[in-house]
Amino acid sequence: MPSSPEPNITGTNQGTGPDHFGVISKIQRYSTRDGPGIRTTVFCAGCNLRCIWCANPELFTGDTQILYYRNRCVRCGACTARSRGTIIIGPEGCEIDRIHCNNLAECAAACNHEAYESSGHSITPVELTRKLLRDKAFYDQSGGGITFSGGEPALQPEFIAETAALLRNAGVHTALDTAGNAEWESLETMAENMDLILFDIKAFDDEIHKNCTGVSNSLILENAERFARWNKVLWIRLIFAPPFNDGTDWEKRLDFVNFLGKAVNRIDLLPLHKLGAGKYCALDMPDPLEGVPECSPEAVAEALRIAECKGLTLII
Ligand code: SF4
Numbered sequence: 001m002p003s004s005p006e007p008n009i010t011g012t013n014q015g016t017g018p019d020h021f022g023v024i025s026k027i028q029r030y031s032t033r034d035g036p037g038i039r040t041t042v043f044c045a046g047c048n049l050r051c052i053w054c055a056n057p058e059l060f061t062g063d064t065q066i067l068y069y070r071n072r073c074v075r076c077g078a079c080t081a082r083s084r085g086t087i088i089i090g091p092e093g094c095e096i097d098r099i100h101c102n103n104l105a106e107c108a109a110a111c112n113h114e115a116y117e118s119s120g121h122s123i124t125p126v127e128l129t130r131k132l133l134r135d136k137a138f139y140d141q142s143g144g145g146i147t148f149s150g151g152e153p154a155l156q157p158e159f160i161a162e163t164a165a166l167l168r169n170a171g172v173h174t175a176l177d178t179a180g181n182a183e184w185e186s187l188e189t190m191a192e193n194m195d196l197i198l199f200d201i202k203a204f205d206d207e208i209h210k211n212c213t214g215v216s217n218s219l220i221l222e223n224a225e226r227f228a229r230w231n232k233v234l235w236i237r238l239i240f241a242p243p244f245n246d247g248t249d250w251e252k253r254l255d256f257v258n259f260l261g262k263a264v265n266r267i268d269l270l271p272l273h274k275l276g277a278g279k280y281c282a283l284d285m286p287d288p289l290e291g292v293p294e295c296s297p298e299a300v301a302e303a304l305r306i307a308e309c310k311g312l313t314l315i316i
């Protein structure tokens with residue numbers, strides 16, 4: 001099916017206000033896991049959590065990150081020649097001195113072998129909306145739409161709110177995927193223009209949450225309750241990552257979901273995976289999950305059984 005013609009979109013401020021530029025990492029089309037129907041997921045840069053299972057470490061900071069994939073590098077030396085000594089070719093490919101290299105993007109641009117990838121660029125709500133509406137025919141036919149994910153969209157509330165408002169005016173379903181660790185005002189600003197909230201609850205016990213994500217969950221649980229009271233349609237997302245947040249914490253999380261009540265429209269169980277390992281390597285960062293096994297099917301089956309005992313049906 002061809003994409004829809006270029007839409008004529010006008011923002012409230014034409015995207016010229018400094019607050020209204022956003023930084024996004026990528027736009028993923030034809031997604032079927034981040035809400036109903038066929039969707040486009042917008043990955044927003046920046047996150048205020050540091051989950052040990054995070055598969056997108058390039059989103060931690062809200063700025064441009066350069067990933068280097070040594071399996072694509074042919075050791076031609078083009079980037080090293082441009083680097084003024086901060087990139088050298090070692091036995092296993094390029095060795096990048098990321099602390100002292102202040103022009104890595106420029107060096108990466110010299111590569112003709114796609115060994116470097118850049119993540120994170122600025123865009124205005126109007127520009128982003130225009131891009132997203134190209135697939136409107138798919139959204140219309142499938143009952144899909146747009147999901148703002150991340151990273152943490154709540155770190156850029158005005159940008160997200162304005163983009164979501166433009167999309168809604170164009171008749172597109174909008175969803176917000178958040179870890180909820182933000183002031184309520186920021187979440188509310190965005191959620192007013194959202195049809196669906198995907199809300200992550202990563203652990204119930206505060207100490208476990210701190211160990212897994214680096215932050216307390218008190219604000220997160222409070223915000224989950226606020227969404228439930230508001231009666232926003234909620235999809236709760238539960239990462240299941242033994243040995244970090246299983247056992248009694250799993251049971252407590254399920255009890256909390258039950259407590260949220262009828263606003264919860266669906267519950268997803270997300271088993272721990274290790275698909276982010278290549279990105280940690282490409283960013284020269286240690287992989288926090290090194291040596292940790294992936295979640296076994298038996299553990300997932302047991303987690304589902306416990307949920308069922310509590311009257312909850314989870315979707316994997
Ligand atoms: S320019 Fe690309 S292929 Fe050549 S050494 Fe640098 S990263 Fe490797």
Ligand code: SF4
Pocket residue numbers: 047048049050051053054055056059150151152179
């Ligand atoms: S909230 Fe999401 S993006 Fe942020 S660190 Fe956790 S898994 Fe990564």
